[in-house]
Amino acid sequence: MNNITDIHYGPLPADSPYVKPFRFHYTQNGKQKSWDLLKVHDSVSIVIFNVTRKKLVFVKQFRPAVYHGIISGDGVEPGSIDMKKYPPELAVTMELCAGIIDKPISTIEIAREEVLEECGYDIPVERIEEIIRYRSGVGTSGAEQTLFYAEVTDEDKIASAGGGVDDEIIDVVEYDLEEARKLTDKGTVITSPPSFLFGLLWFLTNRAPKN
Amino acid sequence: MNNITDIHYGPLPADSPYVKPFRFHYTQNGKQKSWDLLKVHDSVSIVIFNVTRKKLVFVKQFRPAVYHGIISGDGVEPGSIDMKKYPPELAVTMELCAGIIDKPISTIEIAREEVLEECGYDIPVERIEEIIRYRSGVGTSGAEQTLFYAEVTDEDKIASAGGGVDDEIIDVVEYDLEEARKLTDKGTVITSPPSFLFGLLWFLTNRAPKN
Numbered sequence: 001m002n003n004i005t006d007i008h009y010g011p012l013p014a015d016s017p018y019v020k021p022f023r024f025h026y027t028q029n030g031k032q033k034s035w036d037l038l039k040v041h042d043s044v045s046i047v048i049f050n051v052t053r054k055k056l057v058f059v060k061q062f063r064p065a066v067y068h069g070i071i072s073g074d075g076v077e078p079g080s081i082d083m084k085k086y087p088p089e090l091a092v093t094m095e096l097c098a099g100i101i102d103k104p105i106s107t108i109e110i111a112r113e114e115v116l117e118e119c120g121y122d123i124p125v126e127r128i129e130e131i132i133r134y135r136s137g138v139g140t141s142g143a144e145q146t147l148f149y150a151e152v153t154d155e156d157k158i159a160s161a162g163g164g165v166d167d168e169i170i171d172v173v174e175y176d177l178e179e180a181r182k183l184t185d186k187g188t189v190i191t192s193p194p195s196f197l198f199g200l201l202w203f204l205t206n207r208a209p210k211n
Numbered sequence: 212m213n214n215i216t217d218i219h220y221g222p223l224p225a226d227s228p229y230v231k232p233f234r235f236h237y238t239q240n241g242k243q244k245s246w247d248l249l250k251v252h253d254s255v256s257i258v259i260f261n262v263t264r265k266k267l268v269f270v271k272q273f274r275p276a277v278y279h280g281i282i283s284g285d286g287v288e289p290g291s292i293d294m295k296k297y298p299p300e301l302a303v304t305m306e307l308c309a310g311i312i313d314k315p316i317s318t319i320e321i322a323r324e325e326v327l328e329e330c331g332y333d334i335p336v337e338r339i340e341e342i343i344r345y346r347s348g349v350g351t352s353g354a355e356q357t358l359f360y361a362e363v364t365d366e367d368k369i370a371s372a373g374g375g376v377d378d379e380i381i382d383v384v385e386y387d388l389e390e391a392r393k394l395t396d397k398g399t400v401i402t403s404p405p406s407f408l409f410g411l412l413w414f415l416t417n418r419a420p421k422n
Contacts, residue, residue, distance in 0.1 A: 005238045012232035012247055019247040019351055021223035021232050024275040026299075027216045028380060035275035036223055036230040038249065039283050040351055064235040064246035066346050069353030072250050088237075093349050100350075133400040134408060135277050137348060138304050139311075140230055140251055142280030145405070169239060184413065189344040194356070195405035197345060201412045202395065 004062060004088035007081055040141045041100035044111045044148060046128070047199045047207075048097055048119060052154040054209065055174035056200070057119050058094050062169070066191060067091035093191045094173070096147075096199050111148045119172050120162025121152040131202065136195065147199055149207060177208055215273060215299035218292055251352040252311035255322045255359060257339070258410040258418075259308055259330060263365040265420065266385035267411070268330050269305050273380070277402060278302035304402045305384070307358075307410050322359045330383050331373025332363040342413065347406065358410055360418060388419055 012019060020039040025032070048057035071086050099114035101107060108125045115121050115128070129149045136145040164170040175183075183190060184201050223230060231250040236243070259268035282297050310325035312318060319336045326332050326339070340360045347356040375381040386394075394401060395412050 003240050006243075007235070007237045009233045009235040012234050012249075016232075016234070016247045019232055019249060021227075021230055021249070022220045022279065023223050023227070024218070024220040024279055026218045026275065028273065029214050031378065032217075033378060036227045037276040037279055038223075038230060038232070038351070039279065042280075042284060043350075062239065063346075063349045063353060064237065065248040065351055066349055066353030068233065068235055068248055068250065069253075069346065069355065073253060073355065091353070093346065095349060129397075131397050132395070132408070134403050134405055135274075135280065135304065135401075136405065138274045138277055138306060138404045139254075140249070140276055140352065142274060142277030142302070144280065144284065167242065167244060184343070184416075186340075186342050186417070190346075192345050193349045193405070194345055194347065194409045197343070198405045198409035198412060201409060201416065205395075205412065205416060206397070 005083070007067070007083070008079065009068070037140050037142070040137075040143045041102055042144045043098060043100045043136060044107055044114065044146050045096040045098035045195055045199060046111050046115055046148040046150055047131075047203045048115060048121065049149075049151050049203065049207065050153065050174065051151050053174070055176055056180050056203070057097065057121075057152070058173050058175060058196075059097055059118050060092055060094050060171040060173055062088055063091050063093045066093055091191065093193070095192060095196050107146050108148070111146075111150075115150060115152070116158070116161055117165045118162060118170050120158050121156040122158050122161065123150060123152055123156050127151065145195060147195070147202070149203065177204070180204070216294070218278070218294070219290065220279070248351050248353070251348075251354045252313055253355045254309060254311045254347060255318055255325065255357050256307040256309035256406055256410060257322050257326055257359040257361055258342075258414045259326060259332065260360075260362050260414065260418065261364065261385065262362050264385070266387055267391050267414070268308065268332075268363070269384050269386060269407075270308055270329050271303055271305050271382040271384055273299055274302050274304045277304055302402065304404070306403060306407050318357050319359070322357075326361060326363070327369070327372055328376045329373060329381050331369050332367040333369050333372065334361060334363055334367050338362065356406060358406070358413070360414065388415070391415070
């Protein structure tokens with residue numbers, strides 16, 4: 001996954017299909033205000049529990065935005081990145097299986113596709129349970145994310161599937177309950193989004209086997 | 212809070228101090244790739260529990276990015292917003308007390324200031340506990356967010372403080388434990404970020420009084 005080289009960056013082209021920045025203007029209690037924001041896609045994420053082996057199924061991938069967040073937090077300029085000091089592994093995240101809603105099918109169908117494409121489990125929508133909807137960001141983007149839960153078995157696994165489609169390079173990893181619980185302990189520093197932490201703790205609270 | 216009128220939006224100026232979009236280029240396993248992303252500030256958020264009254268302390272505010280997410284999700288054009296159909300109340304979020312790291316003081320000092328400025332409780336940093344660090348976004352921004360926990364009392368409250376500073380308009384709300392727990396139930400649709408849901412469930416799991 002991590003053979004990553006030749007990192008550089010430049011201005012955002014005006015026709016980016018993924019990031020559409022705006023300045024939003026409004027008047028609140030008579031005072032004119034503005035807020036800079038961007039449009040991103042709504043999305044889904046799925047907590048997957050393999051009941052055959054009592055393991056949670058997560059995904060790991062290199063995330064350019066996290067790499068940029070790390071180096072820019074240290075004040076590194078785009079043209080002078082020391083790849084020894086900042087190896088790409090720093091920006092490999094652990095996440096729930098997830099995907100953006102970029103086609104006209106139902107949200108749960110998008111979830112079903114992502115479970116298959118990213119993690120290789122082929123299950124019908126009837127086995128996917130909608131849990132909670134929230135806003136994936138509130139400061140700069142206000143897209144909706146729907147959290148799902150699915151139980152899978154080893155029999156649902158398609159040997160040739162998983163790891164992403166097109167250019168995606170995604171590693172599937174499994175955690176037992178005790179390992180997973182530790183990720184929510186005080187003192188954790190994790191390269192994961194808060195939706196991962198919430199989905200994990202929601203599962204541990206509401207669905208995990210009790211022994 | 213919600214006397215909001217005259218909503219419109221336009222292109223992002225190149226000198227926005229809040230949203231800095233880029234196109235990030237890299238080579239992974241020999242294949243050239245790019246990813247559109249933006250730089251946002253690192254931030255803090257604080258779970259606040261008022262032990263005098265056994266209430267969790269949250270904040271509510273109008274969030275332009277959420278408003279934009281709602282109307283653009285429905286395909287509404289910027290110049291023709293029906294404010295009756297889309298009242299600003301739709302985009303009033305419930306969040307943890309939080310703030311961006313935009314000055315050269317320690318992360319916990321930023322947290323202390325936000326607890327005072329947004330919620331009106333004046334407590335020393337010694338009473339603020341760091342819990343977990345994670346990445347507040349992984350798809351389009353990779354900023355770090357640090358979650359803190361603080362217990363406050365009615366005696367810590369400064370009558371004249373809270374509600375935000377400068378142009379901020381922030382309502383402070385209190386939830387008892389049972390009301391708060393319901394927000395994490397299956398079926399919830401909430402105008403809150405996942406960091407709110409995680410912080411809340413972390414508190415309920417690890418710090419809430421047992422009866």
